Structure formats: structure tokens, C-alpha cells
Amino acid sequence: xxxxxxxxxxxxxxxxxxxxxxWLSTNASVSDVVPFITENSLQNYISCSVxxxxxxxIAVHSQTSLIPNCPANWKSLWTGFSFLQETGAGAxxxxxxxxxxxxxxxxxxxxxxxxxxxxxxxxFYTNSYSYWLAALNPRNMFxxxxxxxx
Numbered sequence: 177x178x179x180x181x182x183x184x185x186x187x188x189x190x191x192x193x194x195x196x197x198x199w200l201s202t203n204a205s206v207s208d209v210v211p212f213i214t215e216n217s218l219q220n221y222i223s224c225s226v227x228x229x230x231x232x233x234i235a236v237h238s239q240t241s242l243i244p245n246c247p248a249n250w251k252s253l254w255t256g257f258s259f260l261q262e263t264g265a266g267a268x269x270x271x272x273x274x275x276x277x278x279x280x281x282x283x284x285x286x287x288x289x290x291x292x293x294x295x296x297x298x299x300f301y302t303n304s305y306s307y308w309l310a311a312l313n314p315r316n317m318f319x320x321x322x323x324x325x326x
Contacts, residue, residue: 198262198270199223201290201300203283213290213298221290221298232326235280237309241316246324256282258309258319264291264301274309280321284308 182188202223213221237258238244246252259281261271272278281288288306292298309319 196264196294197292198264199290199292199298200278200281201285201288203285218298229325233277233323234275235277235321235323237274237280237319237321238311239309239319240311240313241318241320243320244322246322250324250326253277253323253325254280254282255320255322256280257284258321259288260307260309262287262289262304262306264304271307277323279309280323284318 199222201221204221233253234250235258236244236246239258243255257280258274259279260274286306287300287304289304290298291301291304309321311317311319
């Protein structure tokens with residue numbers, strides 16, 4: 177868990193309330209996953225890395241099956257599919273602003289995220305759902321995107 181829970185008395189607890197966290201995953205096949213992914217193999221399934229850019233980075237979405245262009249004088253970093261949010265256990269879930277590069281995933285996957293529990297186990301769960309920005313044409317339903325750097 178990447179967070180602490182603190183009460184008004186300044187008592188802080190780490191992973192103490194059946195907490196869940198969600199992480200964008202790699203392209204590893206779900207069938208390759210053991211019942212629970214442990215700390216030793218977790219790095220093979222979580223794709224996130226934190227990078228510092230020397231300038232602004234944004235995602236641009238088309239709401240069509242066509243990949244949008246970057247704004248004038250911006251450089252294209254990658255193209256992908258417009259990802260909105262995920263939900264897992266119960267009503268738990270997360271997402272990011274559409275301007276965030278995390279909303280433009282290079283590869284479409286049914287479950288592009290992994291769910292981790294406070295007890296230290298992570299996995300792809302069958303009760304998880306992913307939400308993608310829809311294109312306006314129902315025959316080509318997935319919206320395309322591009323990540324751009326100024």
C-alpha cells in the first residue's frame with residue numbers, strides 16, 4: 177500500500193483497513209499468473225515508473241478510431257487507446273484525468289491493471305472491470321489517443 181491512514185490524534189497506520197490499491201499492469205498474460213502475485217514477482221506485472229519530464233506532457237483523445245495529432249509544436253511520444261478508470265472489489269477503483277498520460281495506454285487489454293490488498297497479495301481478479309472512452313462510431317468503438325510533449 178502506498179499510503180498511511182491517520183486519525184485526528186495523529187496515530188497513523190499502514191495498511192490497516194482492508195485497503196486496496198490499483199496499478200497499471202504490463203502485457204503479461206493473465207494465464208501466466210499464479211494464484212497470488214507476491215513481492216518477488218510483482219515487478220514483472222506492474223508497469224508503472226515515475227519519470228520527470230523537462231516540459232509538459234499531455235494526452236489527447238479523439239473519440240474516434242483515428243489517432244489524433246499533437247498540438248502545434250508538440251512532439252508525439254506514443255499512441256494508444258483511451259483508458260478512463262478501473263473498478264475492483266465492491267465499489268473500489270480509481271482513474272486519472274483524461275489529460276494525464278496514464279489515460280492513453282499503448283496496448284488494449286481487458287484488464288490493464290492489477291489489484292493489491294493490504295495483506296501483500298496482488299492479482300488480476302475476475303470481478304474487476306476496466307472502462308474505456310467510447311468512440312462515437314459504434315462499429316469502431318474504442319477511442320484512440322496520443323501522448324504529446326511540449
